[in-house]
Amino acid sequence: xxxxxxxxxxxxxxxxxxxxxxxxxxxxxxxxxxxxxxxxxxxxxxxxxxxxxxxxxxxxxxxxxxxxxxxxxxxxxxxxxxxxxxxxxxxxxxxxxxxxxxxxxxxxxxxxxxxxxxxxxxxxxxxxxxxxxxxxxxxxxxxxxxxxxxxxxxxxxxxxxxxxxxxxxxxxxxxxxxxxxxxxxxxxxxxxxxxxxxxxxxxxxxxxxxxxxxxxxxxxxxxxxxxxxxxxxxxxxxxxxxxxxxxx
Amino acid sequence: xxxxxxxxxxxxxxxxxxxxxxxxxxxxxxxxxxxxxxxxxxxxxxxxxxxxxxxxxxxxxxxxxxxxxxxxxxxxxxxxxxxxxxxxxxxxxxxxxxxxxxxxxxxxxxxxxxxxxxxxxxxxxxxxxxxxxxxxxxxxxxxxxxxxxxxxxxxxxxxxxxxxxxxxxxxxxxxxxxxxxxxxxxxxxxxxxxxxxxxxxxxxxxxxxxxxxxxxxxx
Numbered sequence: 246x247x248x249x250x251x252x253x254x255x256x257x258x259x260x261x262x263x264x265x266x267x268x269x270x271x272x273x274x275x276x277x278x279x280x281x282x283x284x285x286x287x288x289x290x291x292x293x294x295x296x297x298x299x300x301x302x303x304x305x306x307x308x309x310x311x312x313x314x315x316x317x318x319x320x321x322x323x324x325x326x327x328x329x330x331x332x333x334x335x336x337x338x339x340x341x342x343x344x345x346x347x348x349x350x351x352x353x354x355x356x357x358x359x360x361x362x363x364x365x366x367x368x369x370x371x372x373x374x375x376x377x378x379x380x381x382x383x384x385x386x387x388x389x390x391x392x393x394x395x396x397x398x399x400x401x402x403x404x405x406x407x408x409x410x411x412x413x414x415x416x417x418x419x420x421x422x423x424x425x426x427x428x429x430x431x432x433x434x435x436x437x438x439x440x441x442x443x444x445x446x447x448x449x450x451x452x453x454x455x456x457x458x459x460x461x462x463x464x465x466x467x468x469x470x471x472x473x474x475x476x477x478x479x480x481x482x483x484x485x486x487x488x489x490x491x492x493x
Numbered sequence: 494x495x496x497x498x499x500x501x502x503x504x505x506x507x508x509x510x511x512x513x514x515x516x517x518x519x520x521x522x523x524x525x526x527x528x529x530x531x532x533x534x535x536x537x538x539x540x541x542x543x544x545x546x547x548x549x550x551x552x553x554x555x556x557x558x559x560x561x562x563x564x565x566x567x568x569x570x571x572x573x574x575x576x577x578x579x580x581x582x583x584x585x586x587x588x589x590x591x592x593x594x595x596x597x598x599x600x601x602x603x604x605x606x607x608x609x610x611x612x613x614x615x616x617x618x619x620x621x622x623x624x625x626x627x628x629x630x631x632x633x634x635x636x637x638x639x640x641x642x643x644x645x646x647x648x649x650x651x652x653x654x655x656x657x658x659x660x661x662x663x664x665x666x667x668x669x670x671x672x673x674x675x676x677x678x679x680x681x682x683x684x685x686x687x688x689x690x691x692x693x694x695x696x697x698x699x700x701x702x703x704x705x706x707x708x709x710x711x712x
């Protein structure tokens with residue numbers, strides 16, 4: 246089996262003086278889907294960028310399949326794929342060329358590219374440049390990019406964002422298919438109900454901290470209330486607490 | 494991996510080829526403006542032609558090099574490649590070779606403009622081509638590294654020349670001297686030593702910059 250777990254221990258990350266993540270700890274068992282929920286600025290994307298090795302945590306340890314995301318970046322990258330806010334696409338190139346570049350860098354055959362484009366509903370637009378694509382089409386192409394990597398761990402940051410209803414169904418189908426294959430999935434979404442149906446576990450983040458974690462079907466009862474953005478005083482307090490706890 | 498990186502670079506360059514034309518026009522205009530500085534003195538124009546050719550290529554190169562990272566930063570495509578994972582060194586050499594080819598083409602295209610404006614012709618075309626190739630290699634290697642470094646900052650168009658120009662002075666000096674000897678004549682057979690020096694600088698730049706690139710593009 247291709248089963249790989251995710252472990253996050255007291256991970257903290259700051260941008261300037263503001264802590265985007267403070268002391269986040271959780272685990273995702275192998276072949277499990279975890280939904281990560283929280284308001285804008287809760288730290289979801291930062292968490293995903295840390296796990297994907299795009300950025301380093303300032304404190305704490307995160308491991309994917311037992312490999313540390315800082316010390317063994319290359320191993321982590323080999324087994325994981327991320328659907329990010331930034332779609333990682335070349336605007337001047339066509340959909341087919343974008344996927345072929347990925348295939349070439351991965352050292353896999355290009356034969357699978359047309360089928361993947363069909364799967365995400367872009368078969369008819371394969372030769373069109375990405376600059377002519379809508380946001381939803383870019384998201385579909387990014388999804389094809391993730392699938393081409395055949396990862397053991399998938400990090401999906403807002404997979405439903407910019408998609409139309411058929412696109413929502415496509416994402417659901419792909420997640421279920423990946424789950425059947427034993428892929429571990431971490432999915433950040435604002436679609437609480439939809440995400441909870443697909444996920445086994447849920448993690449609710451609020452102002453960079455874990456507000457709640459548990460079974461996905463109970464997540465709806467733990468939606469954070471209040472302001473979207475943390476107040477400066479709260480951020481400073483969170484930072485002080487994170488530093489004090491790190492020293493312990 | 495290097496083949497994949499180079500193929501991608503050449504594909505993107507081909508799709509954005511109108512940019513190269515614009516850079517050529519910029520370089521040719523620079524040559525024209527330099528000639529105004531000298532005035533109608535045919536001997537002086539010919540004497541300084543090599544220096545002006547390399548200055549025009551140097552100024553044009555900052556545009557080409559900065560532009561080569563535009564596509565990478567647009568949707569964080571470079572980060573996407575690194576997370577695949579792609580080898581940073583292969584990415585560097587792919588981009589540097591593509592930039593080197595582009596600068597060589599630009600340099601070769603500027604030669605006829607120089608000949609017309611400065612009356613600085615030569616029959617040693619192969620030797621001139623070799624110097625342009627080596628000089629362009631000297632610009633491309635550190636230029637690609639610094640373009641990567643400055644691609645994420647706001648004042649990249651200012652910062653790139655500020656960082657790049659002091660570093661490439663030795664290669665630029667050797668290129669100008671060798672080109673000048675080819676155009677004005679080389680009775681003491683000095684051109685070979687300048688070409689050798691240029692080759693040595695290229696070797697150092699290409700080795701060191703390849704080693705440093707991974708650190709520059711990773712957080």
